[in-house]
Amino acid sequence: MALSNPTIVLIHGSWLGGWCWRRVQDVLDRKGLPSSAPTLTGMGDRAHLGTEETGLQAHVADVIEHLRFIDGDEIALVGHSYGSAVAAEVAAHLPDRVKMLIALDGFTLAPGESVFSRHPELEQGFAPLTTTEPPYLVQAPDRAFLGLPDTADTARLMERLRPLPALANREARRAGQEPAGCARHYVRFTGFPFFEETARLAADNGWQVSAIDAGHMAIITDGETVADRIAAIVTKGERP
Secondary structure, X not given: OOOOOOEEEEEOOOOOOHHHHHHHHHHHHHOOOOXXXXXXXXXXXXXXXXXXXXXXXXXXXXXHHHHOOOOOOOEEEEEEOHHHHHHHHHHHHOOOOEEEXXXXXXXXXXXXXXXXXXOHHHHHHHHHHEOOOOOOEEOOOOHHHHOOOOOHHHHHHHHHOOOEEOHHHHOOOOOOOOOOXXXXXXXXXXXXXXXXXXXXXXXXXXXXXXXXXXXXXXXXXXXXXXXXXXXXXHHHOOOO
């Protein structure tokens, strides 16, 4: 299913902010596709606003409020990594407006699931990175975990990362499944094996699945390729 008059809303993942979509947005803009990229509470330039009560539901509310200021009823929500969990719940809340959901190397949660309940190994892995006092934050991992090369660009990127409110991974999805009229696409970044099983399960559950030969942070390192894929899916309904 293609959208005739789409508005693309880009939702970032853990430790990032709306800034991470700049290269993707530059390409979408050249293609004449309007987009916006809100920053979730507690991250990016809103890091100072996070509290121990900032979690998945607060981030869902962030995007719903953002959409109040966006015109149009053909919204394509694009979520990267943790942002995919946020996008899916927003789609369930706004079935009349969100017509397409694109998960980029991200989590797909069933109602009642959290990131940690679906992936308990992450809770163990992130424990050493999590502060033991309020507001309880998960520090960003090193560049190797994120699959980033040792370059000057990576060094600048790492300086912009901000801690993730810990509740984000612990709080469960509350809304039901995405509405039947919402087209669902999953794009896996093959250089990051973690989401291989997630992509397989997504295909089993009716998502259209494709892949890009890039690492997990492809939205930054391969922004043009990612933008081209988003544009093809949104405007042509393509399954490469």
